[in-house]
Amino acid sequence: MTMMANDMSMSTAEASAEPKLRAAGVSVWYGPKKAIDDVSIEVDRENVTAFIGPSGCGKSTFLRTLNRMNDTIASARVEGLIELDGEDIYGKDMDVVQLRARVGMVFQKPNPFPKSIFENVAYGPRIHGLAAGRDELDEIVERSLKRAGLWEEVKDRLPESGTALSGGQQQRLCIARAIAVDPEVILMDEPCSALDPIATAKIEELIHELRGRYAIVIVTHNMQQAARISQRTAFFHLGELVEYGETSEIFTNPKVERTKDYITGRYG
Amino acid sequence: MSPLLLFLLVAGVGAVGWLAARARAATFAAAGPGKVRLHSVPTYHGWYVALWAVLPALIFLVAWQVAEPALVAGAALHSPAAAELPADAMNRAAVLQEARDIAAGHIQGGFNPLSTRLAPAFASAAQRYSIMGAVLALLLAFAGGAYAFVRIRPELRARTRVERLVMLLLLVASLIAILTTAGIVFSLLAESVRFFARVSPIEFLTGLQWSPQTAMRADQAGSSGAFGAIPLFWGTIFIGAIIAMIVAIPLGLMSAIYLTQYAHPTARKWLKPALEVLAGVPTVVYGYFAALTVAPMVRQWGEAMGIASSSESALAAGGVMGIMIIPFVSSMADDSLAAVPQSMRDGSLALGATTSETIAKVLVPAALPGIVGGILLAVSRAIGETMIVVMAAGLAANLTANPFASVTTVTAQIVQLLTGDQEFDSAKTLAAFALGLVLFVITLLLNIVALRVVKKYREAYE
Ligand SMILES: Nc1ncnc2c1ncn2[C@@H]1O[C@H](COP(=O)(O)OP(=O)(O)OP(=O)(O)O)[C@@H](O)[C@H]1O
Ligand SMILES: [Mg+2]
Numbered sequence: 001m002t003m004m005a006n007d008m009s010m011s012t013a014e015a016s017a018e019p020k021l022r023a024a025g026v027s028v029w030y031g032p033k034k035a036i037d038d039v040s041i042e043v044d045r046e047n048v049t050a051f052i053g054p055s056g057c058g059k060s061t062f063l064r065t066l067n068r069m070n071d072t073i074a075s076a077r078v079e080g081l082i083e084l085d086g087e088d089i090y091g092k093d094m095d096v097v098q099l100r101a102r103v104g105m106v107f108q109k110p111n112p113f114p115k116s117i118f119e120n121v122a123y124g125p126r127i128h129g130l131a132a133g134r135d136e137l138d139e140i141v142e143r144s145l146k147r148a149g150l151w152e153e154v155k156d157r158l159p160e161s162g163t164a165l166s167g168g169q170q171q172r173l174c175i176a177r178a179i180a181v182d183p184e185v186i187l188m189d190e191p192c193s194a195l196d197p198i199a200t201a202k203i204e205e206l207i208h209e210l211r212g213r214y215a216i217v218i219v220t221h222n223m224q225q226a227a228r229i230s231q232r233t234a235f236f237h238l239g240e241l242v243e244y245g246e247t248s249e250i251f252t253n254p255k256v257e258r259t260k261d262y263i264t265g266r267y268g
Numbered sequence: 269m270s271p272l273l274l275f276l277l278v279a280g281v282g283a284v285g286w287l288a289a290r291a292r293a294a295t296f297a298a299a300g301p302g303k304v305r306l307h308s309v310p311t312y313h314g315w316y317v318a319l320w321a322v323l324p325a326l327i328f329l330v331a332w333q334v335a336e337p338a339l340v341a342g343a344a345l346h347s348p349a350a351a352e353l354p355a356d357a358m359n360r361a362a363v364l365q366e367a368r369d370i371a372a373g374h375i376q377g378g379f380n381p382l383s384t385r386l387a388p389a390f391a392s393a394a395q396r397y398s399i400m401g402a403v404l405a406l407l408l409a410f411a412g413g414a415y416a417f418v419r420i421r422p423e424l425r426a427r428t429r430v431e432r433l434v435m436l437l438l439l440v441a442s443l444i445a446i447l448t449t450a451g452i453v454f455s456l457l458a459e460s461v462r463f464f465a466r467v468s469p470i471e472f473l474t475g476l477q478w479s480p481q482t483a484m485r486a487d488q489a490g491s492s493g494a495f496g497a498i499p500l501f502w503g504t505i506f507i508g509a510i511i512a513m514i515v516a517i518p519l520g521l522m523s524a525i526y527l528t529q530y531a532h533p534t535a536r537k538w539l540k541p542a543l544e545v546l547a548g549v550p551t552v553v554y555g556y557f558a559a560l561t562v563a564p565m566v567r568q569w570g571e572a573m574g575i576a577s578s579s580e581s582a583l584a585a586g587g588v589m590g591i592m593i594i595p596f597v598s599s600m601a602d603d604s605l606a607a608v609p610q611s612m613r614d615g616s617l618a619l620g621a622t623t624s625e626t627i628a629k630v631l632v633p634a635a636l637p638g639i640v641g642g643i644l645l646a647v648s649r650a651i652g653e654t655m656i657v658v659m660a661a662g663l664a665a666n667l668t669a670n671p672f673a674s675v676t677t678v679t680a681q682i683v684q685l686l687t688g689d690q691e692f693d694s695a696k697t698l699a700a701f702a703l704g705l706v707l708f709v710i711t712l713l714l715n716i717v718a719l720r721v722v723k724k725y726r727e728a729y730e
Contacts, residue, residue: 072617097620097621098620101619105618107614107618109611111611111614113630113634114634123619123629124621127620127621127629177615178619
């Protein structure tokens, strides 16, 4: 461990490994407005990391800097360093298309393409040439749907439109779609906020199973959810990273007053 | 009394009614403070009375304008001079028309002395009926106003009534447009039926020979024209649906894609209206551009390639028409691409797709119904286009797939058939109506299909 690490993140056992993602002094502007102010954070490769904080505090904004989705917003400007496995993702040599294949994303609202279920999952492998033939493609689709816990429900209706599924199924389809390109990190922006409790439970279970295979970062408004599924929690407020550490630590024994206020429901 | 003056008088009655009714309604409100509550504010009582005063009178006036000439003529026919009128319908009508014109002061004297003697009868009848009409209209205005005025009460639902009248008015306004269309269709149908009595529909719709030059006299050579319209339909499709679309679809689509997906907002702000200007250029300007600039160029190319070329060509007309309809394709494509939710785009980009992969594999397929709808509308616009083809495509009814040759279209032939001195009951002129009918039906179908496609696609995202 050569780099300077903050003492909160050093307190876990996994911290001995290199972090998967490392952000240092990241600020984001939308035009003249600063949405993220000097955030430094390290994301473990083996754990689920939760971002919590009141609405508008910049969780989504920060999450989107991690796979450079902010590039698609004309007014957004990012400063600071973000490394994926020690490689600067905003560096000159970084291919953003490659980066997004390595850092997948699942959005708040399920957004399957208006194509068949099969085509939705096959989309990524096709554009990245991951499958040599039809058999291999079938295999990838099946494996991804299985990992996303959707296979049993859709195996007989792969040619049907992805948009015809229920909301929870659509979200798992989007997860399968992200898994299909075999990413290293999966970013999830409030993946359950449009779902009912049963569908939510399914997704949480799924996240549990995906842990270890992928580094997972999840934004959530649901504090119980953060407590249930994550090992590390980051609390954002007004564009700043207020506190970051073990989930159990943050929820039982927050060090900063603002975190305590938020967690106990005094605001947000 | 002139119609304008009469109209102003009626409007004046309405205005007086408005003021009076409003004032009266206001006195109700003032009389019992806290006790009487008007259902509607006084202004609505004003409108209620004003509409009652004006609308019936106006409707009467319009009807009167239509009926008056017949009434005047009827009265004039009872005058003693009318007994001498010639019996045959044509002379009779001519004399009556002359008499009417003399009475109105349009002409000084008639060709036929009888008309001069009939004129005073016309003049007096016209005056009588004009005054009668004016008095009736004003009476109606007063009666309508009074009827409404005496019904003003606090609990009168003037607001609801006015609302209903306004709705009625709007309905009538839209009916006028619809009735006009119906009238056009009806006249097309009627004339086409006359045409098909002379030329069989089967020959018209399937014949390969088009030479409508029927002779003026029966003994002239080639007096029976040929009315096989297939070469015209082919020319129309060749120019409007094939050549023009080969130009317009790729250019329109690509500019829409550039404008929605790549262009910087400021670039878009300038380029989009600039592109739409294309739709505003008068078609006659495109026409001479096609005829004077493009056609000679096309001919040179054709000759350089050793293909039979003429100075008017399908390629010149179709190519310029394609440019003209780019905005139709691009603005529909633009709308439907913009309507694809941003989340689709994000979803694709987040999987590591490039922008052009995202466009080709997600956005265009998702927007396809809208794009297809736009193309169908553009086709229907193109096949109805007249000026460019008249000026640049030629009039030779060739059944050829050679774009350098001259072909003719339905619209160009309609112009050709109806310009100049024509007898209006020869097969030649009537053919124009049959062609018009076919064109109308095809465009209508294209529009219906296009709107359906577009609507279905709109629903997909709402
Ligand atoms: N595209 C944008 N253009 C301009 N400002 C933006 C844009 N997106 C977000 N912002 C602003 O940046 C700030 C952070 O927004 P962000 O969406 O990251 O918040 P969030 O924490 O995800 O909130 P929520 O929990 O409601 O999703 C907000 O003040 C927001 O108004
Ligand atoms: Mg958010």
